Amino acid sequence: MADTLAPGRPTPVAGRGRGGRIALRTVGLAYVAILVLVPLGIITWRALSPGLPAFWAAISSQQAITAFRLTAEVAFASVLLGTAFGVALGILLTRYHFVGRRLLGVLADLPMAVSPIVAGLALVLVYGHNGWLGGPFEAAGVDIIYAVPGMILATTFVSLPLVLREVVPVLQEVGTDQEQAARVLGAGGWHTFWRITVPTIKPALTYGVVLALARCVGEFGAVAVVSGNVSGVGQTQTTTLVIAERVQQMEPGAYQLAFVLIVTTVAALLVAAHIRRKDELS
Amino acid sequence: MSIQATGVVKRFGAFTALDDVDLDVHAGALTALLGPSGGGKSTLLRVIGGLETPDAGEVTIAGRDMTRVPAHERNVGFVFQHYAAFQHLSVYRNVAFGLEIRRRPKAEVRRRVNELLELVHLEELADRKPAQLSGGQRQRMALARALAAEPSVLLLDEPFGALDTKVRRELRGWLRALHDEVHVTTVFVTHDQEEALEVADEIVVVNKGKVEQVGSPSDLYDKPANDFVMEFMGPVTRLGGRLVRPHDVHVSAAHVDGAVPGRVARLQRIGFEVRADVTTADGDLWVQLTRGQADTLELTPGSDVWLRALA
Numbered sequence: 001m002a003d004t005l006a007p008g009r010p011t012p013v014a015g016r017g018r019g020g021r022i023a024l025r026t027v028g029l030a031y032v033a034i035l036v037l038v039p040l041g042i043i044t045w046r047a048l049s050p051g052l053p054a055f056w057a058a059i060s061s062q063q064a065i066t067a068f069r070l071t072a073e074v075a076f077a078s079v080l081l082g083t084a085f086g087v088a089l090g091i092l093l094t095r096y097h098f099v100g101r102r103l104l105g106v107l108a109d110l111p112m113a114v115s116p117i118v119a120g121l122a123l124v125l126v127y128g129h130n131g132w133l134g135g136p137f138e139a140a141g142v143d144i145i146y147a148v149p150g151m152i153l154a155t156t157f158v159s160l161p162l163v164l165r166e167v168v169p170v171l172q173e174v175g176t177d178q179e180q181a182a183r184v185l186g187a188g189g190w191h192t193f194w195r196i197t198v199p200t201i202k203p204a205l206t207y208g209v210v211l212a213l214a215r216c217v218g219e220f221g222a223v224a225v226v227s228g229n230v231s232g233v234g235q236t237q238t239t240t241l242v243i244a245e246r247v248q249q250m251e252p253g254a255y256q257l258a259f260v261l262i263v264t265t266v267a268a269l270l271v272a273a274h275i276r277r278k279d280e281l282s
Numbered sequence: 283m284s285i286q287a288t289g290v291v292k293r294f295g296a297f298t299a300l301d302d303v304d305l306d307v308h309a310g311a312l313t314a315l316l317g318p319s320g321g322g323k324s325t326l327l328r329v330i331g332g333l334e335t336p337d338a339g340e341v342t343i344a345g346r347d348m349t350r351v352p353a354h355e356r357n358v359g360f361v362f363q364h365y366a367a368f369q370h371l372s373v374y375r376n377v378a379f380g381l382e383i384r385r386r387p388k389a390e391v392r393r394r395v396n397e398l399l400e401l402v403h404l405e406e407l408a409d410r411k412p413a414q415l416s417g418g419q420r421q422r423m424a425l426a427r428a429l430a431a432e433p434s435v436l437l438l439d440e441p442f443g444a445l446d447t448k449v450r451r452e453l454r455g456w457l458r459a460l461h462d463e464v465h466v467t468t469v470f471v472t473h474d475q476e477e478a479l480e481v482a483d484e485i486v487v488v489n490k491g492k493v494e495q496v497g498s499p500s501d502l503y504d505k506p507a508n509d510f511v512m513e514f515m516g517p518v519t520r521l522g523g524r525l526v527r528p529h530d531v532h533v534s535a536a537h538v539d540g541a542v543p544g545r546v547a548r549l550q551r552i553g554f555e556v557r558a559d560v561t562t563a564d565g566d567l568w569v570q571l572t573r574g575q576a577d578t579l580e581l582t583p584g585s586d587v588w589l590r591a592l593a
Contacts, residue, residue, distance in 0.1 A: 174369075177364060177365075178367075178368055178369070180333055180353075180360075180366065181360065181362060181368070181424075181427075182368070182379070183332075183333070183352075183353040183354045184331055184332070184333070184353050184354070184356070184358060184359070184360040185379050185380035186355075186357070186383045186384055186431060187354055187379075187383045188352075191383060195383075199370040200369065200370065202370075
């Protein structure tokens with residue numbers, strides 16, 4: 001599990017003196033500052049220094065609002081899909097023995113390793129105009145590539161392992177005793193899942209969902225390829241794509257949008273940290 | 283309710299856990315499945331409970347064929363070695379689980395759960411989470427939970443295996459008393475022959491996927507069917523090439539007809555008992571005596587003795 005964001009109570013390390021502790025702390029702080037705090041601070045400053053009217057104009061333009069709406073739609077749908085598949089896949093990988101189980105486990109982690117742009121390209125090849133599955137869908141009147149369904153597919157693909165990776169260790173650790181006990185007490189598969197499995201994995205699941213949400217909101221590469229990055233009429237640009245465009249075209253308003261994304265993501269992570277803390281205390 | 287298993291076979295890959303096992307448990311009995319670990323006794327219990335499907339054979343409970351009935355429709359109570367407490371539910375809700383699943387009216391659930399909590403002496407702890415209970419309390423909660431929906435049979439898989447000796451001894455006596463009160467047909471798995479002898483009406487010795495012997499505790503101890511059961515049921519030693527119990531060897535200081543001569547190599551006093559290691563022409567053995575017997579015989583290391591099997 002990703003313990004970096006909400007570490008539990010630190011364990012005192014024997015044999016490390018005051019000097020060592022200060023040195024470690026300095027390195028840790030410097031690392032976080034250089035990589036995270038300074039860039040975030042600069043973006044915040046750039047977003048707010050032109051003044052509140054400029055900030056408001058940047059985030060309330062038609063393009064920005066459409067981008068926010070698309071981002072929210074795509075992220076919501078992707079998190080929903082990612083959660084359903086993540087939990088189902090997690091249960092499949094930890095509770096069933098079948099040929100190819102390990103291979104499936106490796107494949108499910110693949111989106112973590114594959115570049116999002118490559119993933120986007122692959123989706124275009126499959127679902128695009130001349131793709132294997134693109135034709136049949138087109139015939140049925142469903143556009144996937146350069147449209148919201150494709151963006152959801154791409155985002156789901158990149159965020160799938162996040163829920164899965166949170167859920168699998170918990171499922172492994174608790175084992176099957178409680179589920180078996182529920183079965184013998186008269187609970188069928190459905191009842192056992194909702195009354196035992198879900199409450200057991202709930203803290204991990206919530207954390208995975210928040211991570212996935214943050215990831216989906218910030219997704220750029222895969223969506224850039226799949227959406228066609230259309231602006232204006234029939235806009236398919238999500239927030240990240242609008243930011244990139246504004247930066248490249250040297251238009252104003254990029255940092256303000258970036259600031260909104262940062263606030264959203266940080267809020268999500270704080271919620272996750274809070275949930276974990278509550279879970280540790282209980 | 284009675285339980286019958288006929289010709290049960292269960293394999294895990296190349297390993298045969300149960301090899302054509304027959305079992306017959308009378309209604310209302312308290313039966314122990316006893317044997318070394320890996321011998322198949324837990325698998326047999328899980329087959330009865332519906333947690334494992336046999337590769338061959340059948341299981342009937344109260345005369346009804348249960349072989350293909352899923353676990354949640356068998357109405358059995360099952361207690362696991364590691365409690366399997368529902369961590370996110372209070373003690374009360376744990377015990378109520380089976381009743382809630384069966385959609386019993388709220389008032390009935392409350393009455394029944396309180397009755398059971400009282401029976402297992404946990405009424406004060408109804409609002410606690412399992413993590414706040416000791417091992418013994420958790421296992422008592424698991425027992426109440428298993429009994430709540432009035433199961434036709436109660437199955438316990440090494441129920442005291444994870445507890446320390448003192449609590450284990452306490453719960454054994456308590457299980458016996460509970461059974462005398464509730465009368466539900468009970469089968470429990472154990473690898474501890476003392477536990478089986480102390481608690482059960484009937485013992486089924488299971489080893490290497492087969493039933494070695496079935497009988498009352500005294501039958502098994504006094505008339506073991508073979509050397510395995512003899513060795514498993516209690517201490518043994520070898521006298522004149524034959525397995526005997528160390529307390530079933532008569533020791534005399536003078537020659538007796540049919541006795542084997544030997545010499546005491548070592549004497550060890552353990553409380554009231556005296557353990558004598560004796561060397562004979564046939565090999566070494568050990569004999570268990572009372573302190574009185576040892577004193578009367580004036581045994582010391584180096585004494586010459588004559589040994590004869592009593593049984």
